Amino acid sequence: MDNSKFYLLLWSLLSFWELGQIWLVQIVVYPLFAKVGEADYVGYHRFYTSRIPLVVILPGFASFLLPIALAFFGPAVPMxxxxxxxxxxxxxxxxxxxxxxxxxxKLETSGKNETLIAELIRYNWPRTASITLQAAVTMFMLAHVLGG
Known part of the structure; x- marks a missing residue:
């Protein structure tokens, strides 16, 4: 397998990881923020943010930026x-x-705020859609490269 196909396969793994992760966050994790009591909220949020760097933040930022590298080092696909x-x-x-x-x-420093939690959920929809779109496009890329 040449390097360009290998890059596409690595990208595919990341893209599909992100797809599962973003939908879990959108449907389960962020709505759970509203279920935590006010007295425990700051501690809960700090616990959450201390656990997500390796599984959420690092892959998330990689999924935002790696498509640029894939354009240069990945296989030829339609523009x-x-x-x-x-x-x-x-x-x-x-x-x-x-x-x-x-x-x-703000949630981590100020504590529970229903308005901020609702905004977090609402504003996450475009990110959820963009990551879902990336996964769909990645399926087309795989079909284009591996199917032909």
Whole structure:
């Protein structure tokens, strides 16, 4: 297997990891934030944020940025696949940095806030959609490269 196909397979693993992870966060983890009592909230959120770097943050930022490298080092695919993958990564990155990280910071320092939790869930939908789109495009990439 040449390096470009190997890169695509590695990207595929990351993309599908992120797909499962983002839907778990959207449907289970973020809604659970509202179920934690106010007295325990800051401790709960600190515990959460101390456990996510390796399984959520690192793969998440990689999924936002690696489509650019894949465009240069991956196999030849139709331009729409590459452009869509990169655009979806940019959307995910912007949502994370501009909307989600500041809200997590406020929740961790100020404690439980129903409005912030609702915003966290609502603003996570574009990121969920962008990661879902990346996984779908990755399926097309795999079909294009491995099927032909």
């Amino acid at each position: 729409w696949m590459t452009a869509t993958n990169i655009a979806a990564g940019i959307v995910g990155l912007l949502v994370t940095v501009v909307l989600e990280i500041p809200r997590h910071g």
